[in-house]
């Protein structure tokens with residue numbers, strides 16, 4: 001077995017497999033991918049789109065959770081992260097969400113030339129191939145991940161669009177434009193004809209699987225980067241140490257580079273275990289300090305969300321079916337879904353079921369009262385003591401850039417502060433049914449905060465390799481975050497769900513604690529913001545999108561990697577995954593991670 005390669009990629013996930021496919025295009029380059037999880041390429045839970053929720057537990061998930069969160073009344077939140085070949089791209093919801101232009105332009109302005117929309121689009125375009133939308137073939141481009149907007153099989157998406165149109169928002173957004181206001185239907189990363197998941201584990205790795213110069217090892221967790229410390233000006237990465245399948249410790253050498261693509265929690269963990277991080281922390285754990293950089297594992301970002309389920313009208317009108325029976329695991333419903341999938345590649349198993357979305361500016365920004373309200377939150381941005389990332393000397397620059405981005409989302413009608421998702425099923429466990437009664441049906445609307453100012457961290461608390469990192473996302477800890485999210489909750493309950501045609505299909509809000517007939521929320525005065533805010537502390541949830549723990553920006557600003565993704569203070573060591581985003585994108589993150597890896601492959605390939 002070879003023990004020396006040109007590139008050693010740690011983590012065969014979303015980014016890692018893009019790198020593997022691209023770097024091994026050169027037959028003279030030997031590439032190794034080391035993945036802690038296993039290859040489940042033939043598992044229906046990976047391949048059948050509608051089964052995407054099934055892998056978020058057990059051996060295919062790292063089973064992480066946050067520490068109890070003060071800002072969520074002491075609740076601890078589970079954090080799903082894929083532990084299998086393909087990483088999160090093998091178990092995520094497949095929504096292919098191109099980042100906003102303003103996301104990328106803000107990255108570049110921090111001191112990352114070439115990462116703006118104009119520079120990054122080229123790499124984003126390489127990541128995907130637009131498939132078929134409602135029977136029409138879109139593109140013959142040669143991108144890799146297959147994306148397409150599934151055919152609409154119910155009337156709910158049209159109801160969603162008509163409702164937003166009734167409120168005066170555009171509904172004809174191009175999901176690939178990077179510039180979306182109002183309702184939008186995002187593509188799913190699904191093969192358009194077979195209706196199977198398109199992800200890094202099949203479409204990127206599939207380009208390269210047979211190449212003699214690419215080696216993929218699964219079931220081999222890496223726990224340390226090895227350095228040659230004899231060079232004075234930088235620690236030179238020479239390879240990694242890992243645990244073999246039979247439990248022994250072994251190592252491999254990298255002739256050119258070690259690339260960490262272990263994801264937002266494990267890339268910083270590996271840096272810290274290897275001596276790169278906050279010197280005080282490392283010394284307290286008995287780890288030799290290789291590079292003192294207190295920003296490693298800081299700056300954790302994430303979209304907090306609030307979820308609302310509504311019982312729907314059951315009047316026998318076709319087109320208003322929901323997935324309640326599937327959630328209840330009704331055998332007839334399961335049989336019908338399996339049959340539709342097998343015979344015509346249609347039905348709820350053929351899709352993500354959550355690609356009907358919207359981006360909304362600050363609610364009420366078109367009125368004087370709304371503008372005034374937004375300004376009251378903007379004031380709290382500058383008054384807040386928050387400075388981040390913690391532990392570096394020049395974070396004023398980063399803090400003002402983050403504040404400017406958040407201010408824009410609060411004051412500019414062309415920017416979004418809320419990201420809405422429509423799902424045709426209940427949010428929690430099904431309501432109990434009584435014998436003889438007709439089971440109820442539900443839809444769910446979730447709203448996510450696009451520009452969170454709260455920042456968290458992930459760190460090791462022991463030199464023991466098997467110990468999970470301690471994750472403190474500090475969800476909704478910034479006062480502006482909870483204030484803004486509360487406005488979006490009020491918008492859902494008072495405005496969106498009272499607007500026809502959606503209002504005509506809803507009976508009651510089953511997640512509200514204060515109201516039996518929330519369709520009449522507009523008549524009520526108990527939707528005051530204090531009450532909604534208090535309730536958010538008990539009910540707000542966490543989306544599955546996390547970024548920024550090894551942020552790409554100048555080191556003095558809190559950066560861990562430079563704009564070519566090199567780890568500061570080292571040579572031959574890069575990070576390429578969701579952890580390098582200096583600001584989280586305003587929507588889902590997978591498409592951006594694919595783009596980051598495409599760009600990184602080009603950078604690595606030319607060196």
Ligand SMILES: Cc1cc2nc3c(=O)[nH]c(=O)nc-3n(C[C@H](O)[C@H](O)[C@H](O)COP(=O)(O)OP(=O)(O)OC[C@H]3O[C@@H](n4cnc5c(N)ncnc54)[C@H](O)[C@@H]3O)c2cc1C
Pocket residue numbers: 010011012013014015016034035036037056080081082083084085086087088089091092093094095096097220221222223261262263264266267270544545546576577578579588589590591593
């Ligand atoms: C449940 C869920 C649903 C989501 N839905 C969407 C969606 O619909 N749309 C969207 O855009 N985004 C979605 N996301 C987010 C998106 O999938 C991630 O942001 C993105 O895939 C992260 O890619 P990555 O390369 O950074 O990490 P990953 O894809 O997680 O890859 C990291 C890999 O490294 C491996 N690894 C970690 N530590 C080690 C180690 N020590 N040794 C060896 N290997 C290691 C892991 O097992 C994993 O395979 C979702 C995420 C989750 C969890």
